[in-house]
Amino acid sequence: MTLEQILDRCRELGAEPPGAVARRWKAEHPGSRAIAAYPVWAPAEVIHAAGMLPLALLGGGTSVELTHADARFQSFVCSIAKSSLELGFQGLLQGVDGFVFSNICDVARNLASIYRRNFPDVFVEYLHLPQNSTSPAVAAYTADELRRLAAALERAFDVVVTPTALTKSLETYDELRARLRALYTFRIEEPQKLSTTELYVVLRAATLVPPEESIAWLDTLFAELVGRPGRPRDRLRVVVEGAFCEQPPLGLLEMLEEAGCYVVEDDLLLGWRWFTGAVAGPGDPFERLGAAYVDRSVPSSTRHEGRVHRAAGLIEKVRRARADAVVFMPAKFCEPALFDYVLMKQGLERAGIPHLLVEFEEKMWTFERTRNEIETFVESMLFA
Amino acid sequence: MTAPVTERRYQGRVHERSRQLMSAWMAELGRAETERRPTGALMISGNCVELLRACHVLPMFPEVTALQNAIRHKSLPLILKAEQAGYSSDNCAYVKADIGLFLDGGMGPGKPIPFPTITVCNYVGCNVYVKWFEHLADLSGSKLFMLDVPFARTAEPTAADIRYVVSQLEELIALCEEVSGRRFDIDELREILGEAARAEEGYARCKELCKARPAPFDAYFDAINMMGPINVLRGTREAAEFFDEAVAEFEGLVAQGLSPLTEERFRTVVEGPPPYPYYKNFRNLFTRWGAVAVASTYSTVGGIWEWGFRHDPRRPLESIAEQMLRENLTNRTIVARYGQIKRYVEEWDADALVIHSIKSCRLFSAGQGDMREYFTRELGVPTLLVESDLEDPRYYAEAQLRNRIDAFFEALEHKKLVAGAR
Numbered sequence: 001m002t003l004e005q006i007l008d009r010c011r012e013l014g015a016e017p018p019g020a021v022a023r024r025w026k027a028e029h030p031g032s033r034a035i036a037a038y039p040v041w042a043p044a045e046v047i048h049a050a051g052m053l054p055l056a057l058l059g060g061g062t063s064v065e066l067t068h069a070d071a072r073f074q075s076f077v078c079s080i081a082k083s084s085l086e087l088g089f090q091g092l093l094q095g096v097d098g099f100v101f102s103n104i105c106d107v108a109r110n111l112a113s114i115y116r117r118n119f120p121d122v123f124v125e126y127l128h129l130p131q132n133s134t135s136p137a138v139a140a141y142t143a144d145e146l147r148r149l150a151a152a153l154e155r156a157f158d159v160v161v162t163p164t165a166l167t168k169s170l171e172t173y174d175e176l177r178a179r180l181r182a183l184y185t186f187r188i189e190e191p192q193k194l195s196t197t198e199l200y201v202v203l204r205a206a207t208l209v210p211p212e213e214s215i216a217w218l219d220t221l222f223a224e225l226v227g228r229p230g231r232p233r234d235r236l237r238v239v240v241e242g243a244f245c246e247q248p249p250l251g252l253l254e255m256l257e258e259a260g261c262y263v264v265e266d267d268l269l270l271g272w273r274w275f276t277g278a279v280a281g282p283g284d285p286f287e288r289l290g291a292a293y294v295d296r297s298v299p300s301s302t303r304h305e306g307r308v309h310r311a312a313g314l315i316e317k318v319r320r321a322r323a324d325a326v327v328f329m330p331a332k333f334c335e336p337a338l339f340d341y342v343l344m345k346q347g348l349e350r351a352g353i354p355h356l357l358v359e360f361e362e363k364m365w366t367f368e369r370t371r372n373e374i375e376t377f378v379e380s381m382l383f384a
Numbered sequence: 385m386t387a388p389v390t391e392r393r394y395q396g397r398v399h400e401r402s403r404q405l406m407s408a409w410m411a412e413l414g415r416a417e418t419e420r421r422p423t424g425a426l427m428i429s430g431n432c433v434e435l436l437r438a439c440h441v442l443p444m445f446p447e448v449t450a451l452q453n454a455i456r457h458k459s460l461p462l463i464l465k466a467e468q469a470g471y472s473s474d475n476c477a478y479v480k481a482d483i484g485l486f487l488d489g490g491m492g493p494g495k496p497i498p499f500p501t502i503t504v505c506n507y508v509g510c511n512v513y514v515k516w517f518e519h520l521a522d523l524s525g526s527k528l529f530m531l532d533v534p535f536a537r538t539a540e541p542t543a544a545d546i547r548y549v550v551s552q553l554e555e556l557i558a559l560c561e562e563v564s565g566r567r568f569d570i571d572e573l574r575e576i577l578g579e580a581a582r583a584e585e586g587y588a589r590c591k592e593l594c595k596a597r598p599a600p601f602d603a604y605f606d607a608i609n610m611m612g613p614i615n616v617l618r619g620t621r622e623a624a625e626f627f628d629e630a631v632a633e634f635e636g637l638v639a640q641g642l643s644p645l646t647e648e649r650f651r652t653v654v655e656g657p658p659p660y661p662y663y664k665n666f667r668n669l670f671t672r673w674g675a676v677a678v679a680s681t682y683s684t685v686g687g688i689w690e691w692g693f694r695h696d697p698r699r700p701l702e703s704i705a706e707q708m709l710r711e712n713l714t715n716r717t718i719v720a721r722y723g724q725i726k727r728y729v730e731e732w733d734a735d736a737l738v739i740h741s742i743k744s745c746r747l748f749s750a751g752q753g754d755m756r757e758y759f760t761r762e763l764g765v766p767t768l769l770v771e772s773d774l775e776d777p778r779y780y781a782e783a784q785l786r787n788r789i790d791a792f793f794e795a796l797e798h799k800k801l802v803a804g805a806r
Contacts (some may be wrong), residue, residue: 072754074771076743081750103535105511106746113717114751119760125537126717131507131514132532137551141534144544220412304514304530310522335746338472339479339515343522345470 006012023095056207098123143290246331311347393768428509429714439560454660477775509714586627598643602675647673
């Protein structure tokens with residue numbers, strides 16, 4: 001496949017409801033199962049080691065009208081929670097055998113049990129991922145939590161998660177993450193050759209297919225990207241922060257670049273790029289994964305890190321990507337992002353890094369006001 | 385035309401003693417700095433206040449400060465201050481009022497609300513707690529201890545959960561020893577837990593008394609007088625004695641057949657926190673209809689004592705861990721709360737469920753529409769859902785609330801008349 005063909009395939013995949021993706025995969029792999037993970041991070045490795053397809057549940061975007069979920073969740077609740085539930089009510093998740101939620105926020109927690117109540121025949125598991133990053137007990141606790149998920153999958157689907165299979169899955173996902181990191185590094189170096197919209201659709205497609213398949217694409221993509229023509233433009237290099245859960249519309253990402261930005265770092269689909277280095281290795285794979293969660297997780301608004309200031313990870317990202325500024329892009333009503341904005345903003349100001357705040361919603365369809373804000377910000381930076 | 389319902393002069397010893405005890409605690413907090421006593425900020429939900437007491441660290445509760453400012457109509461300027469500093473209108477107003485108090489110069493060195501020496505985030509369910517205490521530690525420069533309590537996601541807390549929480553409690557003890565300069569004594573903790581269990585027993589008994597017809601107090605609006613002593617002062621002899629007095633007072637009212645109102649016409653279960661900035665106004669909207677709350681979920685945020693759990697001095701740390709993990713509303717799923725409410729409706733013989741949905745607290749509110757679906761469609765319990773906020777007065781629209789509440793009770797009254805005519 002050529003680079004363009006890969007991108008087209010990724011766009012098609014990303015536009016499909018998760019149910020359709022799961023049903024097709026199951027038809028190709030009779031007897032297998034598909035388990036969807038709500039953002040931000042879930043141990044896809046454990047699902048994969050059980051011989052199942054791990055995929056992402058990322059809300060309905062602009063594709064689904066709320067007809068049931070609005071009666072369940074109030075107006076002050078984020079769109080992704082409502083549209084994810086709506087997908088279930090409209091049968092667009094049929095084919096997905098189970099869901100994994102975690103304690104990223106108060107809404108996600110309530111959504112998990114409401115999902116279970118409304119769809120009692122579907123497997124729903126809730127993970128409590130640790131918020132204590134410094135206790136000597138935390139790695140062992142996390143490993144136990146991952147074992148609990150494995151045991152729940154084994155009971156529900158009559159599968160087995162062996163240490164050997166999990167070690168292999170850790171290796172596979174390490175390979176996938178290494179490629180995604182390489183792609184991100186490539187964009188830092190040559191953003192004119194890989195737009196953020198393109199990177200995003202590739203990333204999103206990687207959350208809908210087995211890792212072996214996306215690894216193959218990424219290798220082809222990478223080989224072609226190197227030789228791709230692209231003339232650097234006079235644009236503002238920015239880090240996008242705060243869009244780690246609800247998905248921004250593609251039009252918003254396109255507009256960012258049209259308005260004069262190179263997005264050189266972001267926290268889009270962060271859960272699928274969660275570790276800063278390799279996880280696999282000798283020893284108990286659950287313990288390795290648990291220890292990695294504690295010591296090798298990327299900075300995230302959904303995880304408390306007691307060892308460094310909340311703004312430190314973002315500032316490091318800005319420096320590493322040689323960015324000029326940060327565009328905070330939280331989803332409307334997203335409490336983790338909106339709270340972190342305050343401490344991060346203060347940290348950026350101390351470090352002398354300019355920033356701008358623009359909120360979004362997955363169903364947003366007009367970007368003119370945001371475009372105006374971005375263009376003004378870019379101009380003030382480039383021509384001041 | 386039925387006679388209008390009004391309030392009886394129901395404020396008795398419980399109201400008065402609660403106020404005295406809470407004022408004494410606030411005064412103690414105000415003196416902490418000059419007396420060089422270490423303080424520990426703590427959250428209400430499923431808290432380990434007994435442990436701080438045993439470690440000679442004076443507990444302080446930012447939530448209590450926030451609600452007191454709201455009830456005194458002082459919250460809005462504080463919220464606006466925080467919003468000017470970058471907090472969103474969509475962020476929890478409790479946090480904003482607390483941060484606003486600092487920005488307004490009302491918290492910190494030399495102030496009645498001192499900076500905490502340690503900031504103990506008992507992360508029990510509410511994710512906002514994590515952010516709130518990160519911010520509090522950042523602005524006060526105090527040491528942040530993140531006490532991570534796994535959310536209830538299995539039938540019972542797992543051995544791994546208990547092990548994890550107990551080991552963190554042991555780390556917290558070491559930190560407290562460091563700041564207080566005093567050695568931890570497990571026997572002192574056992575004593576404190578004994579007093580805590582006495583208070584828990586008393587609080588549970590008070591709630592039990594609301595099964596009487598009429599209920600002797602409003603288990604939503606009057607419960608606040610007991611929530612201070614049970615959540616903040618738990619573990620002290622004063623709190624245990626307070627509940628002895630409360631039980632005696634309410635038993636007396638039951639014996640006399642007295643209600644807080646001149647007539648109890650409707651028995652409700654109330655879900656969700658109250659609108660503190662308009663506490664009395666909101667109460668009046670129910671008083672008019674003779675509606676008395678016989679049970680409430682908000683009164684269980686710190687702990688659910690009515691199903692029989694008591695702190696156990698024989699298993700001090702495990703018992704604290706179990707309470708944090710399971711025996712409070714906050715660390716349970718919203719659907720588990722449906723079960724709690726169902727029991728209230730059935731065992732306290734309620735006519736209706738009132739859901740007060742507040743914008744600030746997604747833990748309480750997100751998905752209450754589903755709760756309404758469950759109670760109305762599956763159980764046939766008349767359910768009213770109204771919205772405002774617990775801290776931000778801008779979200780309280782009295783005319784709108786009154787319309788909805790009036791319409792609801794009119795329908796309920798009609799239903800009762802029809803049922804009575806059969």
